[in-house]
Amino acid sequence: MADLSSFPITTRWPATRPDAIQLYSLPTPNGVKISIALEELGLDYEPHLISFGTNDQKSPEFVSLNPNGRIPAIIDPNGPEGKPIGLFESGAILVYLAEKTGKLLPASAAGRYETLAWVMFQMGGVGPMFGQFGHFFKFAADKVANNPYPMERYRDESKRLLSVLETRLEGRQWLMGDDYTIADIATFPWIEGARKFYGGDQVLDYASFPNVMAWVARALERPAVKTGMEIPKRD
Numbered sequence: 428m429a430d431l432s433s434f435p436i437t438t439r440w441p442a443t444r445p446d447a448i449q450l451y452s453l454p455t456p457n458g459v460k461i462s463i464a465l466e467e468l469g470l471d472y473e474p475h476l477i478s479f480g481t482n483d484q485k486s487p488e489f490v491s492l493n494p495n496g497r498i499p500a501i502i503d504p505n506g507p508e509g510k511p512i513g514l515f516e517s518g519a520i521l522v523y524l525a526e527k528t529g530k531l532l533p534a535s536a537a538g539r540y541e542t543l544a545w546v547m548f549q550m551g552g553v554g555p556m557f558g559q560f561g562h563f564f565k566f567a568a569d570k571v572a573n574n575p576y577p578m579e580r581y582r583d584e585s586k587r588l589l590s591v592l593e594t595r596l597e598g599r600q601w602l603m604g605d606d607y608t609i610a611d612i613a614t615f616p617w618i619e620g621a622r623k624f625y626g627g628d629q630v631l632d633y634a635s636f637p638n639v640m641a642w643v644a645r646a647l648e649r650p651a652v653k654t655g656m657e658i659p660k661r662d
């Protein structure tokens with residue numbers, strides 16, 4: 428049985444099945460990337476709910492695994508050379524899980540790098556910009572009631588990123604064509620999340636991005652996505 432005692436996070440969220448991958452998360456756009464990937468890959472994992480209501484993500488135990496104090500994070504008891512490894516940053520975790528299993532990344536070097544480019548596009552573009560849009564549009568609307576600039580700036584940048592995706596998805600069912608990859612898993616939860624959590628679909632003019640909407644709908648039909656979107660279960 429794996430010994431995870433060197434990870435302080437396990438004192439607050441004990442591993443009942445220490446041989447399984449330990450997932451510390453909440454079903455947000457960044458969180459579900461990892462539960463979806465784990466479901467798609469059929470890997471054995473144990474989810475732990477990190478509650479923002481009680482600021483769990485800033486607790487010393489959580490920060491011992493992710494110094495950035497944000498979900499998601501994992502421990503794989505069976506990491507490189509058979510030793511446990513802790514990881515944070517959803518993009519890094521997706522690459523790790525894909526390389527561990529040899530799935531969700533194209534086999535060719537060129538295909539792999541192209542996929543990583545789209546993962547980086549999500550990590551550096553879609554996530555931060557959509558996140559700031561949601562902040563000013565939904566959560567801090569009262570703070571910018573007299574100044575439309577912040578919301579407009581992030582709205583327009585989010586729409587520009589949607590148009591990049593729209594062009595990429597022309598004639599392709601997934602970002603990498605016929606291959607469903609970690610680039611899709613990194614990105615579609617943000618498009619769906621902006622609708623679900625921010626109610627931003629009209630302001631972002633989703634109707635004018637039919638390729639993107641069809642791609643999100645296709646992804647949401649996948650059984651692993653349906654399951655992964657709800658993990659860990661909220662209280």
Ligand SMILES: N[C@@H](CCC(=O)N[C@@H](CS)C(=O)NCC(=O)O)C(=O)O
Nearest residue numbers: 455456457458497498499516517518
């Ligand atoms: N770049 C990070 C971003 C993680 C992130 O922003 N997570 C959000 C939830 S979607 C979070 O933990 N927010 C809580 C906080 O900021 O305190 C990743 O992709 O893992």
